[in-house]
Amino acid sequence: MERLIKVLSNEDISLKYKNTPIEKLLKYHNLGESFDEYEKAELLIGMCMDNRKQLKIPNNFSYIIRSGGGNLRYSEFKVSYAIAVGGVKAIALTGHNNCGMVNLMSKKNKFIKGLVENAGWEEKQAEDHFRNFAPMFEIDNEIDFLLSEAKRLKEKYPKILVAPLFYNVDDNLLYLINED
Structure with missing residues (x-):
């Protein structure tokens, strides 16, 4: 867990995510920010199919692809669709502890x-x-997988912001992952 950054305030959000849909996701889910209204998705969330995870986000804010472990390797056409047709500019790749x-x-x-x-x-x-x-x-390992999958997605979609995030099922918060 030492590679995880708990987000409990605006100051905990990394500068590279400021003014992006990733910042909005963290503020909605962790900080309880009031929901804005959206006409179209700004974000693609790739997350595990696990039933213990439920994100606090507004309607129309994001596309969501759920798969075992948050693995998007076999959902690339859907990812490409969200980017090409849906116009999303960011991907939140979300795994969690105690993953099956x-x-x-x-x-x-x-x-x-x-x-x-x-x-x-x-x-x-x-x-x-x-x-x-x-x-x-x-x-x-959940964290190592998220980092390698985020790296793969960044190489495949170089203009898209990809953020590996960790959902802790014990406190229901999203954590940033230190990528260094």
Whole structure:
């Protein structure tokens, strides 16, 4: 957690995010700033599908793509759409602590058993499904993944501001990640 910067005041927001949709997101969610009205999205938020996270943001403020671990590698067309057609100029890449995609391989048996019992799959079918897809979605460490994914997105979309953010499910706050 030493790489995280808790945002509890305007002064905690890094200068590179001042006067950007990232600053607005942090102010809305962490600082309780009153919502402005939006006609169109200013931001794309990529965040984990985890049900413990709910952002405090106004309607029409952002596009949101939810995927395991906040992994946008397999949602690039949607990211490109938000930029090209939606006109967003910033991406908030948001991961969180205690993510189920960390050490996914340790959940193999539970995953297979769950598909067999809950979805009616055959065990071999469930095992093949896990074997084929788990390596695409497993992450080693939430913060390291966010930093590497942010770097990848910055290289792919050089004119877009990409901010790796961390959602702490224990206090429901967004944290900046020290990228140095």
